Amino acid sequence: MDRSRLEAFSDGVFAVAITLLALDLTVAGPAGQGSLADQLHDKWPAFLAYLISFFMIGIVWVNHHALVGAIIKVDRLLLFLNLVLLLFVVLIPFATATEADYFPHNSDDARLAMALYAGVFLGMSAGFGGIFEWTLHGKRVSQPLPPERHWPARRRFVGGALFYVLALVIAAFNAVASFVLIALIAVYYVLENTPVYPAPDRSGDETVA
Numbered sequence: 536m537d538r539s540r541l542e543a544f545s546d547g548v549f550a551v552a553i554t555l556l557a558l559d560l561t562v563a564g565p566a567g568q569g570s571l572a573d574q575l576h577d578k579w580p581a582f583l584a585y586l587i588s589f590f591m592i593g594i595v596w597v598n599h600h601a602l603v604g605a606i607i608k609v610d611r612l613l614l615f616l617n618l619v620l621l622l623f624v625v626l627i628p629f630a631t632a633t634e635a636d637y638f639p640h641n642s643d644d645a646r647l648a649m650a651l652y653a654g655v656f657l658g659m660s661a662g663f664g665g666i667f668e669w670t671l672h673g674k675r676v677s678q679p680l681p682p683e684r685h686w687p688a689r690r691r692f693v694g695g696a697l698f699y700v701l702a703l704v705i706a707a708f709n710a711v712a713s714f715v716l717i718a719l720i721a722v723y724y725v726l727e728n729t730p731v732y733p734a735p736d737r738s739g740d741e742t743v744a
Contacts (some may be wrong), residue, residue, distance in 0.1 A: 538609050548621045549596045555628035556585050587718050588631040594724045605676040613721040620662030630655040642708050649710035657699035664693035695720050
């Protein structure tokens with residue numbers, strides 16, 4: 536598989552996952568109880584969870600595009616690391632819908648739903664971190680980072696995983712506080728746009744059998 540196929544497959548999965556998020560944004564319509572305004576008001580947790588998850592998927596898609604664009608050699612390990620990332624990406628709509636059903640309560644079920652939500656994001660972060668770690672070894676990207684820049688880059692790329700762990704722990708006690716922390720992580724990564732690798736050079740693609 537060459538890099539273009541890896542990107543095309545990944546983009547398709549991202550597109551499906553981000554589309555599935557919207558399928559839970561439904562109202563009962565005239566047959567439902569209350570006016571449309573009341574029904575929309577009752578769905579505000581779903582709208583909020585959709586917004587956060589939409590940007591989370593979008594952030595990972597943007598960073599995935601930048602990271603894969605710097606890769607000059609695709610191997611079997613990278614393909615499986617990419618599958619791990621996509622495994623959690625496609626779980627985000629399910630976790631989002633589950634979390635929205637119980638938010639903003641703080642019952643046992645709400646805390647469990649929030650733990651599931653945070654856990655999926657933690658898995659997604661770990662999958663992305665695995666791809667990034669793969670790029671740091673060998674001649675796999677167009678302009679490899681010097682060794683002294685590895686740890687600063689790791690902290691920027693996968694530091695969010697530590698906050699997802701924290702959100703997972705907080706979810707055991709307070710579902711709302713855990714959700715707020717995840718929302719703040721999303722805001723941070725939207726604003727943080729320092730490139731690690733230079734702009735992609737499409738002229739040197741290599742393939743793997």
